[in-house]
């Protein structure tokens with residue numbers, strides 16, 4: 001009887017909106033499940049845009065992190081380091097040594113920025129969510145933040161609430177949107193002189209303003225590595241976000257909340273060009289995670305990149321498949337220009353992904369890892385699962401019969417193809433042969449998907 005009473009009380013309290021209260025410690029914060037919309041979404045667009053989009057320059061032949069054009073200011077300020085030599089040379093030659101980074105803000109004009117066009121590009125790419133840099137390490141905010149003083153896009157540069165205008169347009173297309181937010185600011189005098197005061201008087205009020213003003217679906221923090229999460233007061237902020245904020249039920253956060261938190265605490269785990277800090281992560285994870293990377297080697301637009309620096313559409317589709325089959329999402333970055341355009345070549349890459357997803361999206365969105373994938377491993381073949389259906393995703397068109405170990409029977413079809421695909425049990429698996437396609441009946445490029453319905 002007592003037990004029933006307790007269950008009844010729990011049910012009543014959740015119906016009345018008394019949801020669980022999270023406490024400001026990692027055990028409690030980590031107990032919140034990642035909202036399902038995120039793990040279903042699989043594919044998002046990252047946008048790095050800011051004052052760094054004006055010089056828009058980085059070397060193309062450096063280590064992963066040294067190619068980032070959005071680090072331009074920091075590289076200039078650390079002249080003595082030999083890896084930054086190219087930045088300094090480029091700057092002095094192009095703008096003169098006297099031009100300060102801050103002056104670039106006057107040329108961040110965004111006069112071609114058309115948020116509804118951008119939102120259409122994202123929708124047609126098949127992306128389900130968008131993450132925009134509301135503030136990168138330079139401290140410049142893309143919304144009129146009171147704490148930024150006038151170092152923001154409304155007071156200087158475009159004189160426009162870029163963050164607000166984009167979220168409105170993206171939501172009108174039915175996509176979710178959130179913001180990247182850098183905890184640290186390289187050259188904020190308060191950050192440099194008194195980090196505690198910076199956190200209390202600048203960072204926390206600024207983050208709360210961002211959340212209250214735009215109600216983002218994602219709070220994607222970064223720039224956490226200088227201090228442990230305790231200094232950033234991360235669990236206090238997250239307890240507020242999960243208990244009291246206007247986005248408490250649906251918001252998704254990542255794992256960048258302090259130097260000790262990546263792949264350990266927070267919401268989704270993050271990899272960046274397959275790295276966690278400096279270690280490579282190529283595993284299958286059951287904890288929700290997301291890989292982010294540029295189409296090229298930089299997040300901020302890098303004018304120094306040529307075609308060979310960019311991943312091909314085929315490579316990008318294969319990257320998406322690999323991440324999803326290992327339980328992850330892909331957050332693919334674009335770097336708009338300072339005048340507000342998405343470079344056409346980046347649009348083209350996104351369109352190709354959208355074309356592939358329009359035929360094969362069923363094998364991506366809302367899927368999970370297949371628990372027998374390891375036993376059925378074979379080259380150029382990936383697996384995802386949804387209910388009783390298994391998707392066999394081939395990154396090369398299978399010319400020979402395929403045998404999927406661990407499957408006894410299923411109805412087999414090829415996504416986007418009308419004809420029959422017959423299958424028969426063989427040994428410890430199910431064998432089928434891809435239909436022969438002609439240029440007219442080939443449903444897509446880059447990867448072909450076989451749907452195995454009612455797998456036994």
Ligand code: GLC
Nearest residue numbers: 068070071222223272292299
């Ligand atoms: C980083 C970088 C950066 C980029 C990013 C994306 O660690 O500092 O410039 O914004 O993470 O994951």
